[in-house]
Amino acid sequence: MKKIPVFFINGMLDSGKTTFIIDTLTNDNKERKAKTLLLVCEEGEVEYSEELLKETNTYKHVFDSIEEFDYKFIDKLIKNEKPDRVVIEMNGMWELSKLQFPRVLEIVQVITFIDGSTFNIYFNNMRQKFNDIIKKSHIVCFTKVETSESLAPYQTALKLINNNCEYMLMDENLRAQDAFEEPLPYDIEADVIKIEERDYGTFYIDTFDHKERYEGKIVEYDTMVVLSDKLPFNSFIAGRFIMNCCADDIQLFGFLADSTLGMNLKDREWIHLKAEINYEWSEEYNEEELVLKPISIDRISEPKEKVLDLTK
Template identity: 35%
Template sequence: MANEPIPVYVFTGFLESGKTKFIQDILADPNFTENERTVLLLCEEGIEEYDEKWLLHYGTALVPIESEDRLTPNILKRVEQKYQPDRILVEYNGMWKLEKLMQAFPARWELYQIVTTVDATTFELYSNNIGPMMFEHITTADLVVFNRCTDELKDMLYKKNIKAMNPRAAIYLDDVNGNSEDYARNMPLPFDVDADIIDIQPEDYGLWYIDATGDPMKYDGKTVRFLAQAYVGKDVPAGSFVPGRFGMVCCADDVTFLGFLCRYPDRDQLHNRDWVKVTASITVEELPQYRGPGPVLHAITVEPAEKAKEDIVYFN
């Protein structure tokens, strides 16, 4: 249909992070490719190149975008008119801002998924030298794949708790033999999720927040107890507050308040930044601020408490 949205898949990451190989693999996957007309916008050329005859076999037209200035609605609209694609793949330049691409989308183009590939062998180097760019790649992604992982590099990535940067993303660690490991399944948790009351120690709040955000159904029907600060801003619904902690997600300049909505009839007794000990049951509900299903707390007790030893929580 002429007015139907065109799904756009964006593949980002730095040069030689594995974007081209990833795109080749999914195009050759019969679960992804049947008879669709596909346009592949190539915004960066690495060592690995595309064979245009091979692409045509999978119904894919290659369109180079030589510079960031070429990302304009008019140019992309002409691509759409010329190829009439059913879907669009973008191998994006890791040094370009994603916002530039989104602003250039023609009316029918609809972002469907962002995939970030990362070379695990250079992750620390890039994080130290161009950390904000690496952080953007990971925080905006729906799927993050770390390539070329050794056992030592996997240990390093778990210690850094990559999940803290983007709790909702699926994260995989791939080794040189093609084996893939689900990051979330191997994250050790310092609390018992099967206890009658899940006791979250103050230093473990960040880990619990990440786990509950990424897998809310694990906590559906459970009861938790934790130390938090109260947020009772005007944007919080009546009869509710948000108990949470300030967390350092990436660096000292990126401290964010992390909490879940808590239904509590006596919320008017609370003030912003009050320290409280919360015991609450959990249901999973869809709320606009969650952008999907997420944990909603139902207060059993909310008691005044001493402040935590550390004002900020970390994720390791």
């Protein structure tokens, strides 16, 4: 069965979804004249003109509620219109997990638009909703924001939600640039990189984004010990529990440390760890994985706040 590609455009009302789709239809479809099935789940101030739909060989259908978004009905639309691709302008308030699609469809790209001028309010009050949306995105575009300064405080939280997607700033002319370019909060060139508690999330993310910065470097920080029978002999996980959304979303973010240096470490005890950073190939993840080579381990008292709360 030949799959039909689906381009999923998500986000809250008035974040720029329709403008982006209009631009895409206009520029991308001029030459190919591919048949597009446009499924609109939310209508804002910007509208699709009949002229545009005709010129771009696009058939539009509007859904007024999530109950109407029925995969059997969509399947009928596909059989009637025989599209080369499907573009879905999603309602950002709908529960994506409740949506069902015909088997002939294949989601190839999810782009989420966020109004940068109101992002801080929505993110702080509707974090679980943003969590669900961003987790499934390939690209996140912030509109109505001139610089990344207002977004900088949220960089770590966003990348912990989804570090595999691209975060972009998009201006009114739909020109895009990287959303996050702020300096690191610690000295990456120091003989020993010292990571404060508040900077652990940034450090964790950056070791994945920029491996070349950390190979062979010495790092030290306070960390929790996590033991498991599934780990290699004499090794442990050095990490922290982080709350990025709510209490139900607390996750462990840590690295494999390949030696206890002969110490009888206990699960969930706290240590001050000094270690060399190496990247080694992982058969389990089929990629290079950061491995800590401990230089010194000192037991410490557990911190007052054992879970790093990024919602504050």
